[in-house]
Amino acid sequence: MLSGVHFWEGNIACAEGALAAGCNFFAGYPITPQREIMERMALRMPKLGGVFIQAEDEIAAINAVVGASWAGAKAMTATSGPGFSLMQEGIGYMVMTETPGVIVDVQRLGPATGQATKCGQGDVMQARWGRHGDQAVIALCPNSAQEMFDLTVEAFNLSEQFRVPVILLADEVVAHLRERVEVPPEDRLFVVNRRRPYTPDEPPFGSVRPSGVPAMPRLGDGFNLLVTGSTHDEWGYRHTSTPLVHSKLVRRLVRKVMDNADYIVKVEVQGLEEAEVGVVSYGCTSRSVYEAARMAEARGVKVGHVRLKTIWPFPEKAVRELSERVNVIVVPELNLGQVALEVRRVSRESCRVVQLNKVGGGRPITPREVLNALTAWARR
């Protein structure tokens, strides 16, 4: 672990965050703009005694993560939009089999090949709903190189604690941003490791614990493990037509995330008390909001800003609180309006939700554009 102060780009900070969190298996496939994560892992992982593998495609990468995780490793993959699409089935399998693992999606501009090297934030809803079937996953949105480190550690911790895949929903700007990154001393870093059963008597897919998270045995320890993506009971036996088994399983899988949303969700809140106008932001776009809020302040407009560090489960409480204090919430996004849908749902028409969208060329939303929206709506 490289404790100390560094001048790193976000992708390097992400790879180092993973290693600091104990990641010892990385599988990936080349894609812009995540390649620095993969190349850093190729360089560092063997020296630390872990596994780095360049897979033949993203499908192999996510499935290798599944195998490695069940064999006991802390596993991760990193990709971008098109690769993230290919990984969705594997992520669904991880949800169903309660396989921990971290998936980094450095968002670029889609759809399809789109503008491959340019920034976008169009994968927000895909991260939540990209797979078939009911489920809940966790997704985190870093907005700095420091958070590329911190939230990658957090992603591993949540993944290990809840036995769910955790998506680090980064974006091209944050991934390629070079900034000061502080890596804490090893004894100051909070690292969670999955609970392992001591004996084969603890069911690997059912839990009597209130958390709903069962302990996870390893393949190869002689527990006669049955792992399957089909509907299964708490011991892993398939029940492909029993209604109750399916209902019980899927409800628990969703509940173990949603019931713990208060614990999982992290937001950054500024200026809520005196807010005249609200703004909800995430990822690189929030950087312009900080500046815009300062500029607005100088013009006498008080801005309430909720920045989503956790994007799924959606930070309903913080956004609802903001919506009850202001008449308008501006939602700047590098897409045509995805988080705005959630803000609208959560605010329950208690305020107006205004979209500020931009796509194309990787051009960020500027502080001036946010400022114009904020001042225009604050005066109404």
Next chain:
Amino acid sequence: MARHFALKYLREEVLPTPFCPGCGCGIVANCFFKAVEELGYEDLRDFIFCSGIGCSSWIPSPHFKADTIHTLHGRSIPVAMGVKLVRPEKKVVVFGGDGDLAGIGLGHLIHAARRNLELVVIMVNNMIYGMTGGQTAPTTPQGSYTSTTPYGNPEPSMDVARVVADAGANYSARWTVAHALKLKDSIKRALTKKGFAYVEAVSQCPTHYGRRNRMAKPGEMMRWMLANSVPLEKAGEEPGKIPVGVYVDRDSPGFVESYWAMVERVRGMVS
């Protein structure tokens, strides 16, 4: 009464199997257990089994009394790769069908062979997508009738054992389930190999392949497989025959071995 020798490797609570009467999967399982027993394994503790989606993927899961992981369609090999890299001391065995491994999962099969990844892959080739009702597969003989080739299959089939051998596997062999002893010997050989070992068992699906090709009885299919097989040396002389035999048996270093040797070399190097 004497207990069947294979029961010690089976979860008796899940028997009988879900396979159709006359299915070849039982013969493949039997050959595997015979091989394992002859190698002296009293149980399956040294093994981890991976399978995908399809009838033959049910052979190990849930039937084998062992650690098993039943993965997505076509993805058993990448999952097995993850498992083997993390637990190199275990024997990782993949069971799958021709649709699973040579259809949707062919890329992974070829790359695992190219890497010479230390897996044993047993492909049950029933020449059809059995579980979904008998659609044509990359291995369906040209001219055969299936539910998606109602006028006869216009496509040539793939010689998967040859592809695997050419890609770089240490071991590749094909037999039919009508050659049970040969099949058992090849599985046994595969289990002792380092590097990628592939054994293909051409097998009957009387339900979906046989019925549509005038071989509705399992025995008819097995006789057809025997009559239609040719030793590898004579492959290609007559069209439409099933080549059987050992395509390759060599001892190149495996990927996991090479990877961990590299780790030993660079471990602890400063950044």
